[in-house]
Amino acid sequence: MTPDFDAIVVGAGPGGSNAARKLVRSGWKTLMLDRQRFPRLKICAGWITPPALKLLDLKPGDYPHTIQPFASGSVVLNDKYYVTDFPTTASYGIIRTEFDAFLAKRAESEGATFLQDVRIKAIERVDGPEGYITVRAENGQSWTARLIIGAGGTGCPVARQWGEKSKEETIIQATESETRIGADVLKKLTPYYGTTELFPEPDFYGYAWYVTKGDWLNIGIGRFSHKTRQLDEHRQPFMELLRKLGRLNGIEDQLVGFGRHAYKLYDEVPRKLFGDRFMLIGDAGGFASKWAGEGIRPAIETGAFAAAVADEALRAGRFDAQQLSKYRQLCDAAYGEQKQTRIGSLLSNIPASLQKSLGTMVCKSAGLRKKLIFEVAFGFEPVTE
Ligand SMILES: Cc1cc2nc3c(=O)[nH]c(=O)nc-3n(C[C@H](O)[C@H](O)[C@H](O)COP(=O)(O)OP(=O)(O)OC[C@H]3O[C@@H](n4cnc5c(N)ncnc54)[C@H](O)[C@@H]3O)c2cc1C
Known part of the structure; x- marks a missing residue:
């Protein structure tokens, strides 16, 4: 069968919007879904670094909202x-309410199909060369695609299903x-x-x-x-x-x-970031910086990585884990290889008095x-x- 879309992106935060925009710019038929209606509230302090704006091709002077x-x-x-x-x-x-709505609208205006008020509850995969992904929403609707990008933040349904989340995460x-x-x-x-x-x-x-x-x-x-x-x-x-x-x-x-x-946090407790026909980006992959919790930039950047790897996969017509493993290489090169140590437990092992005096200094x-x-x-x- 021919799937409805080349790619489905679940979640229209900064990660999902950037991935969807890049995919349509490469010519792929892309569906972006979000359980909320935009503009939507997103709990976040909204500090954003200059490299994050660059990754979005966004000059501060061209941004029409609060900056x-x-x-x-x-x-x-x-x-x-x-x-x-x-x-x-x-x-x-x-202001995230403004920013995320702007980015989602921009992806939509460049060609992504953007459906709102759609809560995804299940994802199914048919393996093999003729395989595909089926995404099912709570309201009974469903869509198919060649691959899926999980960009649904902390509660991402793709991460829940295939991300092998560990209880040890910080x-x-x-x-x-x-x-x-x-x-x-x-x-x-x-x-x-x-x-x-x-x-x-x-x-x-x-x-x-x-x-x-x-x-x-x-x-x-x-x-x-x-x-x-x-x-x-x-x-x-x-x-x-x-x-x-x-x-x-x-x-x-x-x-x-x-x-x-x-x-x-990106604390070196690995999540499964990719597998047959899927990749996890942003908070769904657990990419927020371990030092101050910056998560907008990693979401945008991993969105771009996933879109680039998806582009190659779609061109090659191959969506197996090996084909998508380049995504992990790009993430490791940018954020460091994930190993089994935890920043939280490392910090816990520093005596409280030493931690306070170092922090104060x-x-x-x-x-x-x-x-x-x-x-x-x-x-x-x-x-x-
Ligand atoms: C209090 C607080 C302050 C923060 N401050 C900063 C800061 O100042 N700077 C910074 O860089 N980072 C900050 N962060 C982190 C940052 O907010 C996140 O890392 C960032 O939003 C991740 O972007 P994302 O695109 O991965 O996910 P999100 O922005 O969380 O977007 C995920 C989207 O997926 C949708 N979704 C979820 N589940 C489903 C489903 N089942 N079906 C359909 N759609 C779904 C959601 O509605 C949402 O729109 C802060 C976080 C918190 C909690």
Whole structure:
């Protein structure tokens, strides 16, 4: 039989949209599906690095929605701000609701078929040279394709089915609230408007943030799961600190309620990233950076890798695991080979007192803070053009 599509991409986050766009640009009939209707809320602080924008062929000036350039960031320890300034813009802040809708629309306008409000619940595979994938939605609809890209984030149905997720994965728990407050009000609330204000947790097993972007305020906290009983127990003291600093004066009852999300870090507990007729990208493959949890760029980049490998497979008419193994090679070259060690358990083995003193030293030292926190962990990179 001739499948309905060459490729199906499940999930229209930044990873899925980029993969779908690349596939249609290579001439392949591509279906992108999402369980939500866009614009949709996505819990995320929305900091995005210059390389991520480059990977999207997106110049900040051409982006029609909120994009806050960041040329400065600070780390707050015991109520004291340690500020790092960059000579030019070194990172950006976007609003995921706007950004993801823009990228999905762009993929659609370039030729991808984009179906929304479609929750995929099962995927079936018929093996062999004449084989295909069938994707089934909760509403009874189904579609077939030569191959499938799992881009459904943390709960991706393709990863659930074929990703061989391990219980040992290091997971981040995060909670966040994003509210349109108005730039004028925000400028009065913080002298650090338009920057990233980071608040390391007292035990250094996570950090909180207060980020002002255009009219928007994003407040959140993320922590390693294995060191967290109740995330709210950590959010409350952070909110208390923000009140003390005056950052919430007059706006607290306007704040949108906190949402929660969990995601895996690229922590060297391997997931099965590919197999016959499938590849997993972005959060579905567990690609968020182990240092600060940056996940948008890896989603975009692995989306491009998967699309390139899918293009070769479609040209060759071969979709077996061996043909798709190039995807793993590209990921390993970009993110390092996955081995059986875990950043979480490694960190757990460092005595708490040593961890605190190392963390404090890095935050306070201007050189180490710039290099390790802003450049290495958060990917700040001065924009030259
Ligand atoms: C609180 C928090 C803050 C963060 N801050 C940052 C940050 O500032 N910068 C950064 O780079 N990263 C950040 N991240 C990580 C980042 O949000 C993710 O890594 C990124 O969104 C991954 O993109 P993706 O395309 O893989 O998946 P997603 O963006 O999660 O998209 C997956 C899509 O799949 C759809 N889907 C899921 N299941 C199904 C199904 N069964 N059927 C159909 N569709 C389905 C979903 O509706 C969704 O639209 C943060 C994460 C959290 C939790």
